[in-house]
Amino acid sequence: MAGGAFDLLITGAHLVTMAGGESGGTIRDGALAISGGRIAWAGPRAAFPRDARATRTVDAGGRWLTPGLVDCHTHLVYAGNRAHEFAARLEGATYADIAKAGGGIHATVRATRAATDDELAAASYPRLAALAAEGISTVEIKSGYGLATAAEVRQLRTARRIGAEAGVDVRTTLLAAHAVPPEFAGRADDYVDLVCQETIPAVAREGLADAVDAFCETIGFTPEQTRRVFAAARANGLRVKLHADQLSDTGGAALAAEFNALSADHLEYANAAGVAALARAGTVAVLLPGAFYALSETQLPPVAAMRAHGVRMAVATDCNPGTSPVTSLLLMLNMACTLFRLTPAEAIAGVTVHAARALGLADRGMLAPAQRADLALWDIAEPAELAYRMGANPCVGIVRGGDVIQWPMA
Ligand code: NIG
Ligand code: FE
Numbered sequence: 001m002a003g004g005a006f007d008l009l010i011t012g013a014h015l016v017t018m019a020g021g022e023s024g025g026t027i028r029d030g031a032l033a034i035s036g037g038r039i040a041w042a043g044p045r046a047a048f049p050r051d052a053r054a055t056r057t058v059d060a061g062g063r064w065l066t067p068g069l070v071d072c073h074t075h076l077v078y079a080g081n082r083a084h085e086f087a088a089r090l091e092g093a094t095y096a097d098i099a100k101a102g103g104g105i106h107a108t109v110r111a112t113r114a115a116t117d118d119e120l121a122a123a124s125y126p127r128l129a130a131l132a133a134e135g136i137s138t139v140e141i142k143s144g145y146g147l148a149t150a151a152e153v154r155q156l157r158t159a160r161r162i163g164a165e166a167g168v169d170v171r172t173t174l175l176a177a178h179a180v181p182p183e184f185a186g187r188a189d190d191y192v193d194l195v196c197q198e199t200i201p202a203v204a205r206e207g208l209a210d211a212v213d214a215f216c217e218t219i220g221f222t223p224e225q226t227r228r229v230f231a232a233a234r235a236n237g238l239r240v241k242l243h244a245d246q247l248s249d250t251g252g253a254a255l256a257a258e259f260n261a262l263s264a265d266h267l268e269y270a271n272a273a274g275v276a277a278l279a280r281a282g283t284v285a286v287l288l289p290g291a292f293y294a295l296s297e298t299q300l301p302p303v304a305a306m307r308a309h310g311v312r313m314a315v316a317t318d319c320n321p322g323t324s325p326v327t328s329l330l331l332m333l334n335m336a337c338t339l340f341r342l343t344p345a346e347a348i349a350g351v352t353v354h355a356a357r358a359l360g361l362a363d364r365g366m367l368a369p370a371q372r373a374d375l376a377l378w379d380i381a382e383p384a385e386l387a388y389r390m391g392a393n394p395c396v397g398i399v400r401g402g403d404v405i406q407w408p409m410a
Pocket of ligand 1: 075104105108215243246291318320321322323324
């Protein structure tokens, strides 16, 4: 764009470009220019075209600039909380025990169904705002606490509504196959029929979901039921994602790969063939250390095998009231490193470029020309500090779609 005018020029920033995947790529003393809401130029300051002009220039004061972060797996639209289940688990109850006794997901379904639209939005908004304050510009939000067509639709609409209110790009996922609702107790297959014949077509028709997910698990849906849900998603033109092999090995990773899923998530119990299948399908493995931690899980996801096969690994909060009451993606960076032994560079790739791919989005997650100008500015001395700190939020600047939302004074 030599000779032209950029909308915004950022100088004095070190750049975590992520161009080139998890090998990352950092540029010290960089500059980044934006036009029309997209990154137009990123590189060393010294290489910035001399004759280029910008309508506005801001200085980053030697801080680090990353792509806006992406939280690619949340269930953050819900009402109520499950602190009493936390207490029960500390007394020895398991997540599965609580679910079988009518608690767990069912407890949140009751609270969510009972909330008015405004109550549901008001309860959920602060969780989205907490993520946004950490430099997250794209958040995936699943339904799954309605478990009836109208109630699932309402959750998806609420997700989009609070996204618009918070200025965050919300991607919605239909998770109607999260649990069997009380109306269908003992008739899981009939509920799956409803999901396939009514819920998925309704949501697809209204354009309310970007993908379809399912909970494939002994306390969720069988692989056969999951296949039916995925076939219906495909028939309605929707990509799929899967809660796979979280509590047991049900062959979920291979099943996700079979349907060319965008992502397979959790994966603590995934087997070797499943990991190889993910690699072949290009399905992203989404690691959720918050759920691993909150459930005192001891089975580690097969990270070494994923690495060996070149499976892309994303990291997300899984923000939900049961297994991961987490509203900090930065804390998940720390836990992904400490608990799962990701390198800080892998963890950062996991909340930028790979998280975007887990949502099927190629237009964000890197600091490179033509990418959306979603940026986060950090008061840190080196990128690894993002994963090293616990409970700190060094995000001091936010740019979304080229608009400066927040910027430090000096
Ligand atoms: O990702 N495992 C299923 N779904 C959620 C938990 C939902 C809940 O307990 O409310 C998860 O862990
Ligand atoms: Fe989840």
